[in-house]
Amino acid sequence: MEYEAGDYRKLAVKQFPARSIRETAEGKYWKQFKAPVFAKQFGPVTNVDFCQEYPYNFAVTASTRVIVYDGLTRQVRRTFSRFKDVAYSGCFRQDGKLLVAGGQNGIVQVFDANSRSVLRQLKGHQRPVHVARFAPDKTHVLSGSDDVTLRWWDISAGKQLLRLTGHEDYVRAAAVSPSSSDTWASGGYDHTVKLWDVRSGKASMSCDHGAPVEDLAFFASGGLLVTAGGTNLCIWDLLSGGKLLRRLSNFQKTVTCVKLSPYAGPDSAAAPRMLAGSLDGHVKIFELDDFKVTHASKYPAPVTGLGLSADCSLLAVGMADGMLSVRKHAKPKVVQQGGAAAAQRRRRAPRLTAANFRFFLRGRNAKAGSGDVVVAARRRVHLAPYDRALRAFRYRDALDSALSTQRADVIHSLLDELAARGGLHSALAGRDAASLLPLLRHLSKHITDPRHSASLAGVAARVLDLYAPVVHTDERVDAALAQLRDALRQEVALQESLLRLAGCLEPLLAAALLSGASVA
Numbered sequence: 001m002e003y004e005a006g007d008y009r010k011l012a013v014k015q016f017p018a019r020s021i022r023e024t025a026e027g028k029y030w031k032q033f034k035a036p037v038f039a040k041q042f043g044p045v046t047n048v049d050f051c052q053e054y055p056y057n058f059a060v061t062a063s064t065r066v067i068v069y070d071g072l073t074r075q076v077r078r079t080f081s082r083f084k085d086v087a088y089s090g091c092f093r094q095d096g097k098l099l100v101a102g103g104q105n106g107i108v109q110v111f112d113a114n115s116r117s118v119l120r121q122l123k124g125h126q127r128p129v130h131v132a133r134f135a136p137d138k139t140h141v142l143s144g145s146d147d148v149t150l151r152w153w154d155i156s157a158g159k160q161l162l163r164l165t166g167h168e169d170y171v172r173a174a175a176v177s178p179s180s181s182d183t184w185a186s187g188g189y190d191h192t193v194k195l196w197d198v199r200s201g202k203a204s205m206s207c208d209h210g211a212p213v214e215d216l217a218f219f220a221s222g223g224l225l226v227t228a229g230g231t232n233l234c235i236w237d238l239l240s241g242g243k244l245l246r247r248l249s250n251f252q253k254t255v256t257c258v259k260l261s262p263y264a265g266p267d268s269a270a271a272p273r274m275l276a277g278s279l280d281g282h283v284k285i286f287e288l289d290d291f292k293v294t295h296a297s298k299y300p301a302p303v304t305g306l307g308l309s310a311d312c313s314l315l316a317v318g319m320a321d322g323m324l325s326v327r328k329h330a331k332p333k334v335v336q337q338g339g340a341a342a343a344q345r346r347r348r349a350p351r352l353t354a355a356n357f358r359f360f361l362r363g364r365n366a367k368a369g370s371g372d373v374v375v376a377a378r379r380r381v382h383l384a385p386y387d388r389a390l391r392a393f394r395y396r397d398a399l400d401s402a403l404s405t406q407r408a409d410v411i412h413s414l415l416d417e418l419a420a421r422g423g424l425h426s427a428l429a430g431r432d433a434a435s436l437l438p439l440l441r442h443l444s445k446h447i448t449d450p451r452h453s454a455s456l457a458g459v460a461a462r463v464l465d466l467y468a469p470v471v472h473t474d475e476r477v478d479a480a481l482a483q484l485r486d487a488l489r490q491e492v493a494l495q496e497s498l499l500r501l502a503g504c505l506e507p508l509l510a511a512a513l514l515s516g517a518s519v520a
Helices: 025-031 340-345 357-361 385-391 395-405 408-421 424-428 433-446 453-470 475-519
Strands: 033-040 045-050 058-062 065-069 076-080 087-092 098-103 108-112 118-122 129-134 140-145 149-154 159-165 171-177 180-188 192-197 202-208 213-218 224-229 232-237 243-248 255-261 273-278 282-287 293-298 303-308 314-319 323-329
Touching: 025 033, 025 282, 025 293, 045 314, 045 323, 058 087, 058 303, 058 314, 065 087, 065 098, 098 129, 098 140, 108 140, 129 171, 140 171, 140 180, 149 171, 171 213, 180 213, 180 224, 192 213, 224 255, 232 255, 273 303, 282 303, 385 395, 385 408, 395 408, 395 424, 395 433, 408 424, 408 433, 408 453, 424 453, 433 453, 433 475, 453 475
Parallel strands: 045 087, 045 303, 087 129, 213 255, 255 303
Antiparallel strands: 033 323, 045 058, 058 065, 065 076, 087 098, 098 108, 108 118, 129 140, 140 149, 149 159, 171 180, 180 192, 192 202, 213 224, 224 232, 232 243, 255 273, 273 282, 282 293, 303 314, 314 323
């Protein structure tokens, strides 16, 4: 394109490579769980369970209490403290009306979630009960104990129906299959995972996890099962007779809890996610196609329990020091409720046609994706203040305007343009203390940045040559120059240490190459 004599080309701002990896949509989604509420419990948090009904209240089991928090306010709503010793595995029934919990004394208790009254005390276990779950039919409970047995209870009659034996050590995990309410999986400290049919009372399958099993969960299809224990997560294909599909070793310490959510993740990549917490203080999120970690969060203490609400609006994490962290997402998911009544309550979005003015505003506020091609509309060229000063050959004003933006890329591009025009000296000279300070602060901040150090070093040398005669005439300028000196000293010391390190590594690498060549 040819320019006429009167045309002015705007300053081309240089594009520098990013100093950090660009944030992905997945990372942005999980970082939007903000405004954490921290609540100190009476002991280590051993279990977190969310109710499946709105407003998604959640039960936290710690020490001798099961505390129910409100899903809207994240404040304590009920406290169940009718335990003679430590309580375990406080869980809601699907409708949120009842709550079941085990205990150190071996008694399984069923509570009314509203009145806190004890409805049933199921006695039969001889040792502590660490896991208790409601069946989908709402009238049965499965419990697992340190007496190496599982028991199937009828809560209507308050009696035991089955005693499931097969584990050789403590039973610590249990879950029901989404595809069959009669199929249950259990895990224990004997390293095994067993699949039970409560109709026959027998184990139909057994898998060796390779470490004490702390938790397990079914995939939504019911054909896959994930178990947590040791430093591994294991994915089992139950339809293939318990075949091990994948062993995930993404943790440094014992994995204590695992959850599956069908809705978690950004809207652009909506798919089920798996969440796992470990004693190393990490909560990691896995996608279920290749089972890769898409996000990780670090907590200040070992993670012993976690839960995610059905609409993915609340993420609750319990820790070994008794701290509970509850984070809230700004955009909860829309959970489709079943039933004809619920279908009638769902509003149908009106169809947008040309009869509505909003039809012609579609896409105005949409943001382009990373792979989209943006076609710029022809608009009137608006010049920035530093461009207007450059066009008028007011180089000093142009530099002042660029410094006021506090954008390193703009300032760097303008300095290069001034050097190319031969106007750098006039832009730097003749400044008082007030106009010199922004330039000195910029030099101190960015002169050690490898992207800018080459050009800023020359600018700094010119500034020192120009203003050396007036040093010690203004305290603010002296302080800025001292800050520039300290920054350069630190950078020189860093470079010297890196050179010494390179000198130490060079003979080691050379020896390694020689040994490898001799072996070959």
